[in-house]
Amino acid sequence: MKEHLQDIVKCVRCGRCRTVCPVQKVLGWEFAGARGRMQMALGLASGLAPTEGMLNSLLNCTTCQQCVTECPAGVDPQKVTRAARHKLISLGQIAPYQKEMLNRIQDTGNSLGDKSSRTSWLSKPAVSEQCEFIYFAGCLASYREKNTADATYRILEPFGVCLLQDERCCGSPLFRLGLDAKDLIKHNSSQVEKAGAHTVIVGCAGCYSMFKEHYPGFNVLHISEFLADRLEKIPLKKLDISVTYHDPCHLGRTHGIYDAPRKIIENICTLVEMEDSRDKANCCGGGGGVRLGNPELSGSIAENLADKIPENVDYVVTSCPLCYRNLSDVGITVLDLADLIWMSIGED
Ligand code: SF4
Numbered sequence: 043m044k045e046h047l048q049d050i051v052k053c054v055r056c057g058r059c060r061t062v063c064p065v066q067k068v069l070g071w072e073f074a075g076a077r078g079r080m081q082m083a084l085g086l087a088s089g090l091a092p093t094e095g096m097l098n099s100l101l102n103c104t105t106c107q108q109c110v111t112e113c114p115a116g117v118d119p120q121k122v123t124r125a126a127r128h129k130l131i132s133l134g135q136i137a138p139y140q141k142e143m144l145n146r147i148q149d150t151g152n153s154l155g156d157k158s159s160r161t162s163w164l165s166k167p168a169v170s171e172q173c174e175f176i177y178f179a180g181c182l183a184s185y186r187e188k189n190t191a192d193a194t195y196r197i198l199e200p201f202g203v204c205l206l207q208d209e210r211c212c213g214s215p216l217f218r219l220g221l222d223a224k225d226l227i228k229h230n231s232s233q234v235e236k237a238g239a240h241t242v243i244v245g246c247a248g249c250y251s252m253f254k255e256h257y258p259g260f261n262v263l264h265i266s267e268f269l270a271d272r273l274e275k276i277p278l279k280k281l282d283i284s285v286t287y288h289d290p291c292h293l294g295r296t297h298g299i300y301d302a303p304r305k306i307i308e309n310i311c312t313l314v315e316m317e318d319s320r321d322k323a324n325c326c327g328g329g330g331g332v333r334l335g336n337p338e339l340s341g342s343i344a345e346n347l348a349d350k351i352p353e354n355v356d357y358v359v360t361s362c363p364l365c366y367r368n369l370s371d372v373g374i375t376v377l378d379l380a381d382l383i384w385m386s387i388g389e390d
């Protein structure tokens with residue numbers, strides 16, 4: 043924690059982050075927001091004994107980074123929060139669902155604890171030879187959004203993209219919860235090397251962030267980046283629908299991927315922007331382990347986002363299966379970007 047002290051003391055307690063934090067908007071009290079968490083992190087770094095209240099507050103951060111965008115002092119509260127979670131674990135303060143996530147991944151290699159095949163979504167056999175580009179499907183697409191995984195692969199396959207022989211969780215769920223993801227990073231990295239690939243393509247914002255920040259040695263692209271540069275080679279047909287686009291936090295605010303998904307959408311149908319978009323986009327509520335640990339809070343944040351959807355759009359398009367699931371669960375009609383592309387190509 044001490045290595046984050048410099049970040050922590052940069053917080054001038056101005057409270058600007060209180061106006062944007064989606065968790066504070068729902069829970070309404072100081073320690074549910076970035077400023078309060080910075081105070082708790084300061085306490086921890088100064089040797090204050092951890093409490094259950096501290097753990098609950100620190101675990102309720104979706105790591106959306108809306109506070110980072112807003113902070114005039116250049117503080118990164120979500121980075122400090124993650125470090126504080128790690129510190130709490132080292133002091134024996136670990137929530138049951140953090141342990142559950144660890145067990146799921148240790149037992150099955152995926153964040154759902156699903157013991158079935160990771161590639162049961164494949165509607166036709168995968169290309170197994172070595173290739174330059176890998177499609178890393180991720181846990182949620184592999185086990186919960188199988189049609190999206192299949193559509194993504196079928197869009198990418200003509201470009202010579204193949205799958206890892208033994209893909210496992212990218213490690214993002216562990217990392218965000220303050221746990222160690224080194225073994226997963228080592229395993230997936232060795233799989234990429236074995237395939238001889240120089241680029242990993244992902245369809246999930248969490249996987250993207252994890253690969254980009256923690257997997258050295260190869261390029262990482264979101265499918266929107268890969269496809270936006272190859273649009274003339276994809277047989278897209280115009281669709282008579284209008285959609286809005288939800289920027290996933292870990293794709294947009296964290297890595298600045300705003301234009302590529304929009305370029306693809308505008309080649310397919312009408313795009314109507316939300317009032318808050320790009321770096322001001324609202325969080326879906328699913329990240330940072332909050333969907334697992336506090337589903338009620340997660341749902342309330344998604345409901346707040348629902349109020350911002352422009353009228354008369356047919357779909358909210360997003361490019362992350364976690365956003366897809368969290369927004370769908372509160373009744374929003376969501377479409378993954380890959381499914382929109384597949385719909386436009388017009389194959390079943
Ligand atoms: S906006 Fe930045 S400086 Fe202001 S209270 Fe929040 S974290 Fe601290």
Ligand code: SF4
Nearest residue numbers: 063103104106107109
């Ligand atoms: S990262 Fe998001 S949820 Fe966490 S403190 Fe900042 S604004 Fe709030």
